[in-house]
Amino acid sequence: MIRVENVWKEYGEQVVLERISLDIADRAFVALVGPSGCGKTTFLKLLLGEEQPSEGRITLDGQPLAPEPTPERGVVFQRYSVFPHLSVLDNVLIGRDFSGSPFRGRLGRVSRRAAADEARALIAEVGLSGNEDKYPAQLSGGMQQRLALAQALIMRPRVLLLDEPFGALDPGIRADIHVLMKRLWNETDLTVVMVTHDMREAFTLATRVIAFERPRNAPADRVRYGASLSSDIAVWPPRVAGLTDPDSTPYTFASPGGDDPAQATGPRRDDPAPPLAGAKP
Amino acid sequence: MIRVENVWKEYGEQVVLERISLDIADRAFVALVGPSGCGKTTFLKLLLGEEQPSEGRITLDGQPLAPEPTPERGVVFQRYSVFPHLSVLDNVLIGRDFSGSPFRGRLGRVSRRAAADEARALIAEVGLSGNEDKYPAQLSGGMQQRLALAQALIMRPRVLLLDEPFGALDPGIRADIHVLMKRLWNETDLTVVMVTHDMREAFTLATRVIAFERPRNAPADRVRYGASLSSDIAVWPPRVAGLTDPDSTPYTFASPGGDDPAQATGPRRDDPAPPLAGAKP
Amino acid sequence: AAEKKDFKVAWSIYVGWMPWGWASDNGIVKKWADKYGIAIEVTQFNDYVESMNQYTAGAYDAVTLTNMDGLSIPAAGGVDTTAVIVGDFSAGNDAVILKDKTSLADIKGQKVNLVEYSVSDYLLSRALESVGLTERDVSIVNTSDPDMVGAFQTADVTAMVTWNPMVSEIAALPNAHKVFDSAQIPGEIIDLMVANTEVLKDNPSFGKALVGIWYDTMAVMTSDTAEGAAARAAMGAASGTDQAGFESQLAATKLFPTAAEAVAFTTSPELKGTMDKVRNFLFVKGLLGSGAASPDFIGIELPDGSILGDSANVKLRFTAEYMKAAADGAL
Amino acid sequence: MRFINLKPSRTTQLMLAVLPFALLVIAYGVGSVVRLAENPSDKLLPAFASLVDAINRMAFTADVRSGEYLFWADTLASLGRLGMALGIATAIALVFGMLVGMFPYIRALLAPFLAAISMVPPLALLPILFIALGLGETSKVTLIVIGIAPIMVRDLVLRVLDLPREQLIKAQTLGGSSWQIGIRVVLPQILPRLIDGLRLQLGSAWLFLIAAEAISADSGLGYRIFLVRRYLSMDVIFPYVAWITLLAVVANVALDLLRRRVFPWTELGKAT
Amino acid sequence: MRFINLKPSRTTQLMLAVLPFALLVIAYGVGSVVRLAENPSDKLLPAFASLVDAINRMAFTADVRSGEYLFWADTLASLGRLGMALGIATAIALVFGMLVGMFPYIRALLAPFLAAISMVPPLALLPILFIALGLGETSKVTLIVIGIAPIMVRDLVLRVLDLPREQLIKAQTLGGSSWQIGIRVVLPQILPRLIDGLRLQLGSAWLFLIAAEAISADSGLGYRIFLVRRYLSMDVIFPYVAWITLLAVVANVALDLLRRRVFPWTELGKAT
């Protein structure tokens, strides 16, 4: 379980996040939404260990988070998540290379062949079979993100952090990758935290949708007040990893869960898509 | 009216587009869809005059298109459509600067003041009032695209060409800008051709949706066969610029219009969104 | 310095010093080094100044230079230096050249291009003296020596002082007139092979080897044989010209072909007068070191043991000892 | 924690920055003491006191012959030449950079030629330069210009070619002519890069200045260095070299500041 | 049509590219004829026949002194020095570029120092260099290295800092140590840039080589140019300069090809 206790984050003068308290259960799939610039990426960086909270603390299973990125927390960014100089296969294998060869950073022939089998399986899993020898620049955006997923998954991370991973993809490809994502989440022992701009995506995938908002957004206040949790919505009917049919259809949502510290309000902007038209505030 | 007559486009060996024939009526709003890499941008470049057809010809009101970009055809790209070194106001004014001052490329004080009033009105029109002195880098993505629209519109183009103009925006902002786009199209004497990846966007805005597809997409065929028109769908009930309520709600679509040269087939990938679930193939 | 076996000699490309390269190429250096059981490494410099600097800083045991530079550079730099070989003196190799004008007195008021603080500067001051002018009557523009020939052909250069091979190149140009040359001050611009006094004192065989090499080479190159011609051709090639060009430069050089002639020149009383002129010139130019209160600041020892200047600060020594040994066949 | 993630604090940063300079000074001091112990009039690594002496003599005592303060006169002469050369090179880079970058015809004409002449070692062609331009200031300034302008032009051409094609298309749809696009779209966007290009060439410019002054001059920092090199007066050379380095570093920083001031949008771009 | 949109055909392109070179040759020819008409023994712009003569003499006739073909011996000597210097500078740039670019501590320590020493004019410090390293090949190679390495290091540091931060984070989540990230993520991505950096410094490298050979050497292209400069033997200097330029241009193209061959993914990136 990830526990976030009264976390603040400031950059110099500017308060970006304030009073964030949150528990994320094991195998939860949390979608993080909120207006641009409200600190979603910053929050993910805190979870990742790339940045440290200015105040408060974050624990994983009761242990303070390592203050730098570690293999137990995988990540996929919107862009630049794969290495342009490595082929698809090498991109997936590099995690194994790192753990298996401290000095050369590359496995020997024999152990690499074994690892390559595993990598190929993962590549097939994300639907990239046959592209093993291509470079990322030869893949479409959607394929690159699939590759980034496979690359992260080979480390079997406890937590997978996604920062708008599908934001740059077209809707058809995005739908495919959603199906993939659900399957991976169901089959793997994985807690997922995903930042997205897309409400529909949030409700399609997540077990829980958390919104950040800056309560005071006047230009004069931008520096002195940060964003905080404005709503926390458990998706209904509840999805449970490995149990529910991942493609169970119409989504709606229940009232906020018990651990919601803030009064729930609706998303800042109503998404124009019909499924949200009936959202309860 | 824009008439595209049996246009082919080849880059060296590679055939990108083949046998494209198409009439676009005045004040039409055409959405161009199709899988990635099928030549949508290439087609727009042909309309723009940035590229010339390898075969066939394109006429505007019976006249061959000027073989280079001219002010009668405005354009908004997904990125890089505004000038990073100019303030918002200067970005909108630069079109006037060009036409009014052949040598300095910048209007004199007095005439610039008059033009600035017009520009401010346009800036207000696209909802950017109060940002006149900011630089593009200080605007969000959505605001930059609004600015690009205002910048193009000040030239009063006959045709507005849009290449995934809203692809990088988040859905909330995109909905806002859709409303704006509809209004502009209704109020201005404008024919619009828009490339998009988003089916919903296509059907929200367009009077007509045209799909490109490569009939032979096996790797071996990629070079020798280009994309062609695979479906041409008139949106129903028909939208007419300046007549219908732009926000008239549920969209559905009729069978292909009479000028459809190809047998209509549904979009290549079904968009998972409910509105399209009932799309007729 | 203690006794040692390995010695380093620097020489730079100039007509009077070309024999060093030839001797090194043709095994004469090795022959004499072997004879004394030492090793001598001979290094060629393109840049004369750098060769002296390297010697002064202690990187070389011996170097070729002129009497004037020997006093102002190593000696003024605190390196006690002994002239082992007096090879030649300039008899026309250095010259004052005017453009369009034919008389030295016309130099008044002109800009003169020369290598500042070099023997050219000294030659100019002697030339000016001879027509009753001083350096205040001209202005000096420092110009690097390899560029003299090109520089003379530019419009704003009207007067130049330089040395060979540039002198003969420039003199061949239309409008160029040699109005004064070192033949008019014979014996004042002397080309030497000098060595570090301490090294020499502890290793007299090094000095003997140098002298041996030198006069062996002289014997070949001054001979009228085919072998001599070949040597002169090789030296010409090494200095960037051919045999004829090299021989014309030699003609303006009073080379001492035998040790006996060199000894006679070195022990003649004129040397003292020359060095006195030189040190006064250097003192006026401020080149005897910032601590020099008078021309006497640095002591110069002459072959007869007499000392010019401060006997407690002798830094430049002339000796005929080694050349005499060669003349006497006592090597 | 990985070394890659360790960030020094402000103070540590400052101390670390000073360290190599301090070590250099100490190494010099030790070397100097050792050499002077061997030969008290050694000139290669003069004692700090001699350096101070020399600075005093050159900068704060009038020269007996000319009555000038040589150090400052040299600095003025050199900076004058450098400034003029940099100005001319910048102008050339701007004009040719834009022409070659914007127009395919001019690019076809000049790009290969530029690539070739940027490889010509200018020092080897000095005689031609002298005879064509004389030995005065012109030839010194020209040497610097020839040395740095081709590289600056090529840099700027690349920069023009880097401008997103979309911008040029957009400008055309707004009715811009080639000329208008040049002065309103291309020029303002490459000016910041021009300043950066100039910064990158500062080192070379000094190099050529020194080379030019070594060949023929009667004042200037390079002139003095080569003149006193004849006597291995390192007590003068070291302060002069340090001074040249300082001037170059200051110019570098000043140009960077200038760019930030004059083109604030270049910094905005980086922030996003 | 706007000039900006006009693109020359393949043939026109070729003709345009040749034009400036042809003009240069013609200008030379005319200048030479004019000067020789005035003074038949003028040496500044020798007739083409004299150039051919000189080439024959230098490249295809054995030298009387050494029996060597001077032109080729000079070329070999210079290329040897240059190659070694470029190799060493590249290695230094690689190691320091990565260290300074990747590690904030090392950056704090060395970045300001590098900025300063890249501005030191190395020519002014020649005596120190020669005395510290002797006059052999070492000091010539070192001069070139000192002249170009600091700039290459700084270039590479910028390149490392340009790597998307996301990549380094991602590598860490894959369990990479600083060392592993260095050799598997950073190194392969900056190698192509290193080659480009080397290309940019080729001109400077030749410059320093020539300067070093001018001081002390007994062979080398720069040595020969300075040797015959005393006689204004432009008939030798011109072919040598042209040859140096040609060698540099060829090296430039060869390095570019090398990059494309060895790092094919760098070209993929551009295509998109």
Ligand SMILES: Nc1ncnc2c1ncn2[C@@H]1O[C@H](COP(=O)(O)OP(=O)(O)OP(=O)(O)O)[C@@H](O)[C@H]1O
């Ligand atoms: N390193 C930093 N230094 C200073 N301010 C920062 C830094 N990183 C982020 N910020 C500020 O923190 C705020 C939140 O940024 P963040 O990137 O977390 O937003 P976001 O919610 O991810 O936005 P988006 O949806 O656009 O990705 C912004 O105002 C940003 O300017």
Ligand SMILES: Nc1ncnc2c1ncn2[C@@H]1O[C@H](COP(=O)(O)OP(=O)(O)OP(=O)(O)O)[C@@H](O)[C@H]1O
């Ligand atoms: N200048 C060019 N030279 C050669 N091939 C090109 C060029 N421009 C485009 N192509 C090729 O033409 C095809 C169509 O490209 P285009 O950019 O028009 O696709 P698109 O439909 O806009 O794709 P996307 O949805 O990814 O923007 C691609 O295969 C591309 O590789």
Ligand SMILES: [Mg+2]
């Ligand atoms: Mg973000």
Ligand SMILES: [Mg+2]
């Ligand atoms: Mg496209």
